[in-house]
Amino acid sequence: MVYSPKDPELKSYDIYGVCSTEIELDVLTGQHHVCRVDLLEDVGNSISPQIDIGQVEGAFVMGLGYFTTEQTVVGNNGQILTNRTWNYKPPGAKDIPIDFRVKFPKNNPNPVGVLKSKGIPFR
Structure with missing residues (x-):
């Protein structure tokens, strides 16, 4: 069966992400360098964590x-x-960034997602 975005069986859900970035900025020239990134992305139960990290x-x-x-x-x-x-x-x-850290919250399943994962839902 094919589902459409307006199918009543589809439930919407929210996805959250938080990012902190450390940069060095030369205020005279505008040159910048991204030193470190810390990113927390809500993916539910990740089916393939390495692929999800690469996507993020x-x-x-x-x-x-x-x-x-x-x-x-x-x-x-x-x-x-x-x-x-x-x-x-x-x-x-x-x-x-050389120091690039991506984390996923633990124990955050999506009860309406495929294998309790999260993706970008239709809106």
Whole structure:
């Protein structure tokens, strides 16, 4: 049976995450270095913890790139001018924090999730 987002059998639930980031910032030049990241993500009972950790780390690094290297330039007519792959500046290996800690809360099952896990639910 195929489920749709409006299926009454699907229950919504909340997912929480907390992050603390330590950076070094040169206030004169604007240069920065991410020294350490501590991230706590609510995943319910993780089915595959190493894969989930990789997904959380990847999402953080992409968000870091979005806020530190990408620029959205909008023209006078409201059109986004930086919507091409040549303008996309993803973080490199040296941009990833060396001290990167991802933890999942223990004993936090999701009673309505697949194998008591959590993912991004339909809203």
